[in-house]
Amino acid sequence: MTDREEIFDQLDDPTVDKLLAVLSTVSSAAPWPGGLISNIVGGISSEHKRQRIIKVMKSLFDYFEEFRKKVPEEYVKSEDFKDLFKKTLRKVQNEENEDKRKMYENFLKGALTSPEEPYNEKIRFFNTLEQVQYVHIEIIRALMKPPTAKFVAPGGWGTRMHTLQARLPADFTEDLIQDLVDQLNDLRITDIKELNQEDFNPDVLNLQDSVTEYGKRFFRFIGGDK
Numbered sequence: 001m002t003d004r005e006e007i008f009d010q011l012d013d014p015t016v017d018k019l020l021a022v023l024s025t026v027s028s029a030a031p032w033p034g035g036l037i038s039n040i041v042g043g044i045s046s047e048h049k050r051q052r053i054i055k056v057m058k059s060l061f062d063y064f065e066e067f068r069k070k071v072p073e074e075y076v077k078s079e080d081f082k083d084l085f086k087k088t089l090r091k092v093q094n095e096e097n098e099d100k101r102k103m104y105e106n107f108l109k110g111a112l113t114s115p116e117e118p119y120n121e122k123i124r125f126f127n128t129l130e131q132v133q134y135v136h137i138e139i140i141r142a143l144m145k146p147p148t149a150k151f152v153a154p155g156g157w158g159t160r161m162h163t164l165q166a167r168l169p170a171d172f173t174e175d176l177i178q179d180l181v182d183q184l185n186d187l188r189i190t191d192i193k194e195l196n197q198e199d200f201n202p203d204v205l206n207l208q209d210s211v212t213e214y215g216k217r218f219f220r221f222i223g224g225d226k
Helices: 003-008 013-025 034-040 047-064 079-094 098-112 119-131 134-144 160-167 174-186 201-205 213-221
Strands: none
Touching (some): 013 034, 013 047, 013 079, 079 098, 079 119, 098 134, 134 160, 134 174, 134 213
16 A cells, blocks of 8 residues: 555544444444444455454443443533544554554543543543553553562562562563663653662562552553553
8 A cells, every 4th residue: 555545544534423423322222333333434445444443443332331321422522532532543543563452442441431531631641652562551560569478589678670570471571671661751651760779678569659640540541450
């Protein structure tokens, strides 16, 4: 596909409006309108892109059933939500990594069911999400784990790096962990000055405070804690 064809293979505003109308107006008692969704996105030539959008719409449709009565219809039809919906679906259709698509999907679920959350906060979450990958979420999840005695260094001393290595998959090397933490620090998601400084076990096991208040809000919003 050429660059010009790629431009015209994006979700246009009329298509977004139709998808949003289905999400906001189809009765909770109605079955999944898969055929209708397929027809709406039928103008997108790439089968992969169409299927990515359909999959996310199906997930949103099922998820929204639980919250439909709690979320005002005017919010789902608002310009603020439409903007987030459009931005995120366009990311979904072009994202080749399944883990990242799932993160965008979780973001949409958070945006859909939190009308009380300020738009500026949601767009900040979106901008942050563009810059993180699933490996970053693994780091945050490891930091947010409650302290346990599962890993205790000899003599009662250890480092934050030791704790993270014990909580993360084996392919997370020390260099990779350091690099990811540096990136999270730059995004103001974490605030960790030193990973390899030795300290008493209670301090190196309890890492939840290493995640900033913004980082915790972001983590919860995209469903990282689930």
